[in-house]
Amino acid sequence: xxxxxxxxxxxxxxxxxxxxxxxxxxxxxxxxxxxxxxxxxxxxxxxxxxxxxxxxxxxxxxxxxxxxxxxxxxxxxxxxxxxxxxxxxxxxxxxxxxxxxxxxxxxxxxxxxxxxxxxxxxxxxxxxxxxxxxxxx
Amino acid sequence: xxxxxxxxxxxxxxxxxxxxxxxxxxxxxxxxxxxxxxxxxxxxxxxxxxxxxxxxxxxxxxxxxxxxxxxxxxxxxxxxxxxxxxxxxxxxxxxxxxxxxxxxxxxxxxxxxx
Numbered sequence: 001x002x003x004x005x006x007x008x009x010x011x012x013x014x015x016x017x018x019x020x021x022x023x024x025x026x027x028x029x030x031x032x033x034x035x036x037x038x039x040x041x042x043x044x045x046x047x048x049x050x051x052x053x054x055x056x057x058x059x060x061x062x063x064x065x066x067x068x069x070x071x072x073x074x075x076x077x078x079x080x081x082x083x084x085x086x087x088x089x090x091x092x093x094x095x096x097x098x099x100x101x102x103x104x105x106x107x108x109x110x111x112x113x114x115x116x117x118x119x120x121x122x123x124x125x126x127x128x129x130x131x132x133x134x135x136x137x
Numbered sequence: 138x139x140x141x142x143x144x145x146x147x148x149x150x151x152x153x154x155x156x157x158x159x160x161x162x163x164x165x166x167x168x169x170x171x172x173x174x175x176x177x178x179x180x181x182x183x184x185x186x187x188x189x190x191x192x193x194x195x196x197x198x199x200x201x202x203x204x205x206x207x208x209x210x211x212x213x214x215x216x217x218x219x220x221x222x223x224x225x226x227x228x229x230x231x232x233x234x235x236x237x238x239x240x241x242x243x244x245x246x247x248x249x250x251x
């Protein structure tokens with residue numbers, strides 16, 4: 001199964017729409033499965049990053065009997081030092097993002113923790129691409 | 138503990154989800170930082186927060202949290218109620234501070250996650 005969602009950057013009122021849709025789809029497909037919370041949290045954290053930092057973003061989801069693959073591709077400022085950005089506590093989030101309850105510098109690490117495989121690439125001035133894979137086992 | 142007992146212990150006001158207050162919660166977590174809530178991996182958790190916005194509801198949805206207590210007299214807005222109704226989350230308002238609310242519930246037997 002293949003799904004695509006657009007993420008509107010800067011719009012906190014729509015934040016979580018893609019994750020919510022994914023949760024509904026996975027509940028219908030898998031019932032109560034512990035993988036659901038992991039991938040839904042990983043996608044939600046990714047949505048937070050796009051809304052908080054990027055100009056626009058796209059989510060591409062592929063689900064088969066073996067695994068769930070999620071790609072989050074954004075157009076934005078990119079990440080200069082990925083290793084530093086992965087460190088818990090490091091954040092470049094604005095005051096507005098912090099007021100929303102995020103921006104503590106834990107997002108990328110939490111996405112990785114909730115994935116079986118996690119890939120990140122970024123180009124400064126172009127954007128960031130995340131790939132999250134979770135196996136159904 | 139049943140959520141209706143939580144309501145009575147903290148003298149809370151159920152804003153939506155009254156029909157689900159027979160559900161049980163075992164553990165509690167208090168935070169205004171949704172990033173921290175998103176790192177939890179427990180079931181039947183009650184969230185106590187002072188962050189009254191849509192993201193608190195969305196975060197609860199992603200973390201499988203079925204009940205949020207908004208402490209220190211924070212008011213739930215209509216858009217939050219609409220979303221919570223759609224995804225079956227119980228919203229409770231409470232006048233006490235986060236500390237006092239958590240203290241009352243801890244004393245009554247709600248366990249910490251860690």
